[in-house]
Amino acid sequence: MVPWLLLALPIPVLAGVDKTHGVSLSLLSRYQSPGSPSAPWTCLDGSKTISWSAVNDDYCDCPDGSDEPGTGACPNGIFYCRNEGHIGAHIPSTRVGDGLCEPECCDGSDERLGICPNVCKEVGAVYQEEQAAKRKVQSTGSKIRTLYIASAQKEKRRLEGQITTAKQEIAVREDEVARLKDILDRAESISATALEYKKQSPLYASLMEHSRALKALESEYKLHLEREKALGDILDALRLGYNPNYQDMAVLEAVRGWEALAGLPHINDVAKDDESHKQEVPSQQEQELEGEWTAEQLDKKLDSLINSDYETLLIEHDKHIGAPVSDSPLYDLTAYIPDAFLPPFEAFLQTVSSWLQSFGLTSGTTATSTDNSKARQAFNDADKNLSAVKQEQKKAEEELSHLFDPTWFGSEGEWKRLQGTCLSKDTGEYTYEVCLFDEARQKPNKGGSTQSLGKFSSWDTGAAVGSPEYYGKQHYTQGTKCWNGPMRSVTVVFSCGIENELLTVAEPEKCEYQFTATSPAVCLPLRAEEEPRDEL
Amino acid sequence: MRAFCSLLLLAAVPAVLAVKTQDFKTCSQSAFCRRGRGLSARAQEASSSWVSPYSVDASTISIAPNLASFTAAVKSSLYPDIKFGLDVRIHDDGVVRVRMDEVDGLRKRYDGAASWALVAEPELSSKIRWSVGKADVRAKYGDKKDVEVVVAFNPLRVTLLQGGKEQVVLNGKGLLHMEHFRAKENSPKEEPAGESEQVVMQVNNRAWFEGDSEDEYWEEKFGSWTDSKPKGPESLSLDISFPNHGHVYGIPQHATRLSLPTTTGENAYYSEPYRLYNADVFEYLADSPMSLYGSIPVMHAHSAGSTVAIFNAVGSETWIDVAHPSPKSTETHWISESGILDVFIMPGPTPADIFAQYTRLTGTPALPAHWALGYHQCRWNYISSNDVRDVQKRFDMEDMPVDVFWLDIEYAEEHKYFIWDKKNFPDPVDMMHDVEDIGRKMVVIIDPHLKRTDNYPVYQEANERGLLVKSADGEKDYEGWCWSGSSAWIDFFNPNSWDWWKTLFKTLPQGDRWSWTDSTIDTYIWNDMNEPSVFNGPEISMPRDNVHHGGWEHRDIHNINGMLLHNLTSQAVMTRTDPPRRPFVLTRSFYAGSQRFGAMWTGDNLGTWEHMAAGVRMVLANNIGGFSFAGSDVGGFFGNPDSEMLVRWYQVGIFSPFFRAHAHIDTKRREPYLLDEPYKSIIRNVLRMRYSMLPVWYTAFRETSVTGLPVLRPHYVAFPHDEAGFAIDDQFFVGSSGLLVKPIVEKGATHTTVYLPEDQVYYDYFTHDVHRGASKGKSVTIQADLHKTPLLIRGGSIVPTRERPRRSSPLMKYDPFTLRIALSNQDVAHGELYLDDGETYSHRDGHFVWREFIAEKTEKKSKAVRISSRNLAAQKPGEAVDGVALTKYDGSNDFAKSMADVRVERVVIFGAATKPASVKMGDSELQWEYTQGVAASDKREGMASVLVIKDPGVSITSDWEIVVQA
Structure with a gap:
């Protein structure tokens, strides 16, 4: 056994901790001395009664940590530093006595005496300055915001005016369309039978078959073009964004294959010194047949070809051929009349025909068709115009409904002014851009295709609709899909600023971007007590 | 158009989330392994008529004077003209080499593996x-002269x-x-070697042993790669048997059970041999003998009677077959390329003894x-200095402790290691200072491949100095593909690279030499991709015929290669x-x-339950291999673990020696806040x-740094005579602390069974429930709801902890201690605590505290228990610290003085x-509180009695005694 004399003397408990040290002002009354150190004191949650001497003795007695407001003994306590000359602050008790001077406690009370200096005066001054600067920005920003709101009001009036005008115009145009329709119907009912007959021509039938085939081919062709483009985009993205984290040489092979096919230079190639491996772009030009359409023609003229007015063509065709191809049984009678009687019959026919014409019962085939197509043209034009005006009205109504919709431009319409405003940031490799309420994009600075990072989808869905926090974030979603990842998306975090400006761009998770931006649109008016003094 | 169609088809093939086994060789795809297995198959077939052709020429035995070493000539009856030499030595601790x-x-075999591995x-x-006798040479030794x-x-x-x-x-x-070196015979036949008549016609009197074909002696193809094999066949086959040991352990790194399952023989668990060929295996399997990133060719053989081990110091690719001809014996076959x-x-x-x-x-x-030993927070990648600051802020807001923030490869401009991407990290030193302000550190990745570009000073300097690995012709720098695109590799086998590498890490300018002035002395290093x-x-690594310093082929040193980078970086960081x-x-x-160089x-x-479980076993296997400072990525590198899995993974992590969370760039962020x-x-x-238990971990690390006893100890290490524990690899002890952990590695668990190997009381760490084992071993059920890791304290242990949560471990330096005393069924307990400044080598000069805590009866028949703190350092100064045997201990050393005010704030006794x-x-009477419960010496179960002694007012550095009078 070790002789007692050799044992070190028990070391003193952390001396000089006042019983109210670290106690929040509102709780001071609960830490009044009950008179003697051995007097009972009850933990704030009522779970346990200890002696008064156990308060702030650097040993945790109470489950709620309330017996140690001024030490780090309890893991779950709260320490209050008064910070006289500045603003008092609460910190977790886990930071009391850890050797670091907490910035929140400018009075240094979180550490033992003499470790942390009291810097509240300096800290307070800096704080006041910062607050003043912040208020100034907010005040200026909120004035700009007021202008935005006024602009929204103006826009509202403009849209309302537009809607009224459109409504009037629609009424007028609807009458016009009805009138023209009537004329057309009458004209068409006369020529319908004739036309139907003509349509039975094998040439016309074949033409229609060609037309249908061409239409089908065109849509097929477009589909393939789109797929080719999409595939090219995917492979471009693979080539540029290819990340060998899967250590997959198959991917490298795919990239190389694409480069060879698309005639792109090798990117980051191991064998880049080996010029002999460079492949000529295989010539894809094939021999053109004479008169065959070029790709450009296909691109530009195919549509108009397919959209030809075949009925008009049919009629034109008759005219062109010139032969009085009879399209009425009346004209066919010659076939049944004996040759001897022909001359007198034709004379008779002439008479009857002109007689009929003069009564408006029949008409010269060509003339009838022309009238008919003119009437159709007039009707079509009028109908198109009517639709356009209706479209205008619908658009204006939609815009009007978004204007003060809190899920769109804000309940005061403060964001309307910024619709389509594009903010951008050059990060070196890329320029990032967000066009508000439209789309966010990533444009490579050294060439390559622009990627959509998403279209505007919503404000911060985590906050209550219409609250200030709600307008703190915008989400852009459904951008181009990442290779081996999700569809790109952006969250734009707004803070109050005088300018509309994109500050930072980050990609904290693959293909999920975070932008920070400033805008006056989030600068709410200062509350009365916050008003900067120079404004008072 | 056709090209597009086929590409579309490719895209339609679903990605399979698994290892690409075709990237890596099986034994049958490796010529020398095929030859080795062929040899053992022929031996198996020949059975008792099989006789090794190798013999010692007794006339050549030469015994060193005064040393236990002899040499002798060895002959092979297959090749009488080829000479071999044998050298057998016995070290002063009884190890036989x-x-x-x-x-x-014709050439030299590579003999440098041991020199890189051995400390001296x-x-x-x-x-x-x-x-020397007629038929053998013998030596007897050991305390009882029972080793021969x-x-x-x-x-x-x-x-x-x-x-x-x-x-x-x-x-x-x-x-x-x-296989001896030979000259390549110019084969007269041009046609591919098939069933060529000529070959068969020649009488091959070696075929019984070597087989009858020259199986890819001079060239070997794998996938699109051809290994030129200029030295021809040079493989080495050796059988090592443990006739009286039924369990073998070790040879990390494999994702297997700790007690190695068989690869040959009846009902072999695996069909492939264990392979040691350091490789970057993408999405590796959780149960496979395939090679992984590292190789420690050390195998323990264990039985209730004894433990033995072998260390096969070979640096080339090695395949190991394991068989149990009977449950009580083991045969292994080691096949190495060179x-x-x-x-x-x-x-x-x-x-x-084995660990020693x-x-x-x-x-x-x-x-x-x-x-x-604190918590490491990593992710591929924290993307900017502000991101790092933000992560730190969020940890602090949530009051979650963390010591280290890590940066993966994206910090580096174009993956040129050391060179900051200034667009995202404009202020690296300021960022590090912000982290260091809370007592924390940063770890930054430095890989061994250098981007081949003129604007990279590290590559330029290495290139100018000729420090790069050469390709097969021995002239041209080898060029391969890694993170940085076209890359070159530093050849650390070249001694000229050593000082150069160390200079790079200096934080102050070094004249005309480049050094990392954009770093601080609290910036630490992560070496990845060093397999390489x-x-x-081929096999996601270097061609084997690449040439290193001294003309050695990459095949000769492949498995040692990664250690050299680790070694040199460690020296660089130490000496900056x-x-x-x-x-x-x-x-x-x-x-x-x-193990000498870090973690x-x-x-x-x-991120699967299967891999979580595999990680526990792999970390244990590493501890067996002498490399205790090990861990697996918490959360799993790939995938998005759900919250339950993440919680369980953190519970695994806090009981790993190295505790780091990490995540792939494609994963969702999953920082605990x-x-x-x-x-x-x-x-x-x-x-x-984890933080409260840092004293336990640090004390365990002191022990392993001196004795080699691992930090995590599986049952066969802790209870070597308890047969029932030999196969257990899902629960383990932490150092000598008496803490027994069984991490939960399955979904939805509410209970688990823990095996108790002895007739002793074990206490649930959290509920204080008493569980009693039995001398034949006993399984008990432990509650394991999500918030609770099954953790027991073995009766007879005293566990020192620090229970004040802080933001980082350095902020705990002066926090008081709690002592948990778990009385044994004999009412005694014992524990240890080691402390030093934690970052310098001053402990080797005697600046440390090493205490022993004892609980015992005051007298034999007495019911009173005395708890005392004693100075272990003074009792055993020679065994206190690593690297030096001190002759005495000065209790008033600087460190001990600085800790004199640090108290024991609480003593908790279970089972009184x-x-x-x-x-x-x-x-003087102390303040205390007693909660009625079961006594350690009882036979009952239930909640243990708990005696809490409040603030005895004693220093952690001094001797004291407390007497609990019954």
Whole structure:
């Protein structure tokens, strides 16, 4: 056994901790001395009664940590530093006595005496300055915001005016369309039978078959073009964004294959010194047949070809051929009349025909068709115009409904002014851009295709609709899909600023971007007590 | 258009989330492994008529004067003209080293593996004597003269016996074969070697042994790669048997059970041999003998009677077959591509002896910096200095402790390591200072591949100095593909690279030499991809015919390669300051001896329950391999674990020596502050638990740094005589602390069973429930709801903790201690605590505190218990610290003085028999509180009695006694 004399003397408990040290002002009354150190004191949650001497003795007695407001003994306590000359602050008790001077406690009370200096005066001054600067920005920003709101009001009036005008115009145009329709119907009912007959021509039938085939081919062709483009985009993205984290040489092979096919230079190639491996772009030009359409023609003229007015063509065709191809049984009678009687019959026919014409019962085939197509043209034009005006009205109504919709431009319409405003940031490799309420994009600075990072989808869905926090974030979603990842998306975090400006761009998770931006649109008016003094 | 169609088809093939086995060789795809397995198949077939062709020429035996070492010539009856030399030595601790090499051959076999692994040239015994007989050479030694080494002449056979029982036998099965160097014969036949008549017609009197074809001697193809094999066949086959041991462990790194399942014989668990060929295996399998990132060719063989081990010091690719001809015996077959035979036989006979013998050879694990045992937060990638600041802020807001923030490869401009991407990290030093302000550190990745570009000073300097690995022609720098695109690799086998590499890490300008002035002395290093990983190389690594310094082929040194980078980086970080400070360097690739240089992790695991369980076993296997400072990525590198899995993974992590969370760039962020309740609070408590136990971990690390006993101890190490525990690898002890952990690695668990190996009381750490084991072993059920890791304290242990949560471990430096005393069923307990400044080497000058806590009866029949604190450092100064045997301990050293005010704030005693009449220190009564419960010495179960002594007012550094009077 070790002789007692050799044992070190028990070391003193952390001396000089006042019983109210670290106690929040509102709780001071609960830490009044009950008179003697051995007097009972009850933990704030009522779970346990200890002696008064156990308060702030650097040993945790109470489950709620309330017996140690001024030490780090309890893991779950709260320490209050008064910070006289500045603003008092609460910190977790886990930071009391850890050797670091907490910035929140400018009075240094979180550490033992003499470790942390009291810097509240300096800290307070800096704080006041910062607050003043912040208020100034907010005040200026909120004035700009007021202008935005006024602009929204103006826009509202403009849209309302537009809607009224459109409504009037629609009424007028609807009458016009009805009138023209009537004329057309009458004209068409006369020529319908004739036309139907003509349509039975094998040439016309074949033409229609060609037309249908061409239409089908065109849509097929477009589909393939789109797929080719999409595939090219995917492979471009693979080539540029290819990340060998899967250590997959198959991917490298795919990239190389694409480069060879698309005639792109090798990117980051191991064998880049080996010029002999460079492949000529295989010539894809094939021999053109004479008169065959070029790709450009296909691109530009195919549509108009397919959209030809075949009925008009049919009629034109008759005219062109010139032969009085009879399209009425009346004209066919010659076939049944004996040759001897022909001359007198034709004379008779002439008479009857002109007689009929003069009564408006029949008409010269060509003339009838022309009238008919003119009437159709007039009707079509009028109908198109009517639709356009209706479209205008619908658009204006939609815009009007978004204007003060809190899920769109804000309940005061403060964001309307910024619709389509594009903010951008050059990060070196890329320029990032967000066009508000439209789309966010990533444009490579050294060439390559622009990627959509998403279209505007919503404000911060985590906050209550219409609250200030709600307008703190915008989400852009459904951008181009990442290779081996999700569809790109952006969250734009707004803070109050005088300018509309994109500050930072980050990609904290693959293909999920975070932008920070400033805008006056989030600068709410200062509350009365916050008003900067120079404004008072 | 056709091209597009086929590409579309490719895109439609679903990605399979699994290893690409076709990227890696099987034994049958590797010529020398095929030859080795062919050899053993022929031996199997020949059965008892099989005789090894190798024999010792007794007339050539030459015994060193006064040393236990002899050499002799060895002949192979297959090639009478080829000369081999044998060299057998016994070290002063009884370890036997057997070496064999070809003598006067056409070329030299690589013999440098051991020199990289060994910490020093071992001392040979001057006491042990060889005696030469007619048929063998023998030596007897050991305290009881019960260890004997017998080297039989014909055939050559080396046996270690203990108490007359065979422990280890080399070439007992006659599979020894050293393929000698030969000249390439210009084959007259042009047609591919098939069933060519000519070959068969020649009488091949070696076919019984070698087979009848020259199987890819001079060239080998794998996938699109061709290995030119200019040296021809040079493989080495050796059988090592453990005739009286039914369990073998070790040879990390494999994702397998700890007690290695069989690969040959009836009902073999695996069909492939265990492979050691350091490789970057993408999405590796959770149960497979495939190669992984590191290789430690050390195998323990264990039985209730004894433990022995071998260390096969070979640096080339090695395949190992394991078979149990009977449940009580083991046969292994080692097939290596090149190098000399250099096997160390460790006689044990206890696991503790094995660890002492092995770490005497290759070194004990370095004592890590104290902060390195805290929590490491990593992700690929924190993308900017502001991102790092934000992550730190969020941890602090949630009051979650963390010590280290990590930066993966994206910090580096174009993956040029050391060079900051200034667009995202404009102010790296300021960022680090912001982290350091809270007592934290940063770890930044530095990989061994250098981007081949003129604007990269590190590459430029390496290139100018000729420090790069060469391609097969030995002239041109090897060029391969890695993160940085077209890359070159530093050849650390070139001694000229060493000082150059160390200079790079200096934080102050070094004249015209480049150095990392954009870093601080609290910036530590992570070495990844050092297998080496080469994306476009064979098996995702370097071609084997690449040439290193000294003309050695990459095949000769492949498995050692990764350790050299780790070694040099560790030295660089240590010596960038004067005086040096403890380095922290994490490595992915490793070899025997890597434990001296820092920590390792189990590489790119998957976020699955299966991998979580595999990680526990792999970390245990690494501890067996002498490399305790190990962990697996918490959360799993790949994938998005759900909250439950993440909680369980943190519970695994806090009981790993190295504790880091990491995530792939494609994963969602999963820092613990992002979780919803209750998961967030559970993980906060889990993190705080790790921090409260840092004294336990640090004390365990001191122990391994001195004795080699691992930090995590599986049952066969802790209870070597308890047969029922030999296969257990899902629960383990932490150091000598008495803490027994069984991490939950399955979904939805509410309970688990824990095996108790002895007739002793174990206490649930959280509920204080008493569980009683039995001398034959007993399984008990432990509650394991999500918030609770099954953790028991073994009766008889005293566990020191610090229970004040702080933001980082350095902020705990002066926090008081709690002592948990878990009384044994004999009412005694014992525990240890080691403390030092945690970052310098001043402990080697005696600046540390090493205490022992004891609870015992005041007198034999007394019911009173005395608790005392004693100075262990003064009792055993010579065993206190690593690297130096102090002769005395000065209790008033600087460190001890600085800790003099640090108190024991609380003593908690579990299992006291009755409510105390008094608890006194000297004459003064202390404050205490007693909760009725079960006594340790009872037979009952239920909640233990708990006695809490409040603030005894004693220093952690001084001697004291408290008496609990019943």
